[in-house]
């Protein structure tokens with residue numbers, strides 16, 4: 001059983017990402033009550049009906065209802081997937097002005113309800129919107145979490161798993177930094193069942209060239225998917241579900257999420273993708289994985305890119 005009784009989630013934003021997340025929650029049976037809020041109330045009504053028709057076949061009962069911001073007051077987690085999404089050719093950072101404005105009103109409504117739980121953010125650019133949510137909400141930094149590079153790490157581990165013909169759960173490797181174009185792979189710490197990637201590449205030198213392609217495929221996956229089908233949603237929905245499960249089941253599991261840095265990795269006052277221990281209180285701690293000199297330079301660049309964009313909004 002991976003379910004704790006009596007928990008309540010409010011989802012704000014029932015588009016492609018939000019509705020896929022709702023479906024993954026139902027499928028895995030990890031929450032008791034889900035309330036859904038969106039400007040498109042008709043679609044919420046339709047999705048609530050549709051999801052409820054699947055409850056009989058879910059691992060455990062779940063109440064799913066159309067919600068209002070008042071429902072946030074005793075929620076354990078409010079998950080925000082609302083806002084503009086990238087169109088083909090747009091970067092995540094192109095969405096910043098529009099989505100910060102939307103978030104100001106959404107987070108104010110959530111906090112007016114008396115909400116005192118954990119905020120989980122998926123909307124892009126996710127690192128900056130997580131920072132914005134922390135600023136707008138006044139919640140402690142450990143109770144504001146962004147999905148960060150959870151999806152990028154899953155993409156990375158998937159591609160490495162194909163290359164080395166093992167399950168992705170046996171690949172230990174992270175993508176950190178911005179969930180976006182400046183993200184980086186922590187090659188120096190990557191290993192499969194304890195055998196370092198460096199050692200594996202010495203044993204299989206023919207794979208060396210593939211590693212660069214793998215990084216590029218991870219970094220650019222969203223562009224490829226958006227070009228092919230207009231949006232990405234299943235991968236991130238699974239990542240959000242994984243973070244939700246870590247919180248509700250108090251798992252103390254390490255996931256690459258957007259977490260607030262307070263000196264870790266040499267940086268302050270920024271939310272960015274790093275490995276962090278997640279439990280019922282939110283982010284228990286940021287794990288400072290050792291980085292090579294080159295990785296640290298790339299991480300610094302990623303952080304500075306985030307700060308350069310967010311600072312004018314929060315002077």
Ligand SMILES: NC(=O)C1=CN([C@@H]2O[C@H](COP(=O)(O)OP(=O)(O)OC[C@H]3O[C@@H](n4cnc5c(N)ncnc54)[C@H](O)[C@@H]3O)[C@@H](O)[C@H]2O)C=CC1
Pocket residue numbers: 012013014015016017018037038039040081082083084085086095102106121122123124125126147148151179231232233236
């Ligand atoms: N963090 C990650 O790894 C990923 C993040 N995303 C991001 O998630 C966000 C959502 O993407 P999609 O679901 O594809 O977009 P979508 O356009 O399908 O859904 C967005 C939803 O937000 C709603 N919305 C807009 N303003 C609202 C407001 N003020 N209050 C309540 N609802 C509001 C819209 O009505 C719509 O239903 C985008 O910013 C996208 O870039 C997408 C994939 C991965």
Ligand SMILES: CC(=O)C(=O)O
Pocket residue numbers: 086092124151221222232233236
């Ligand atoms: C859209 C997006 O952020 C992603 O799929 O990575």
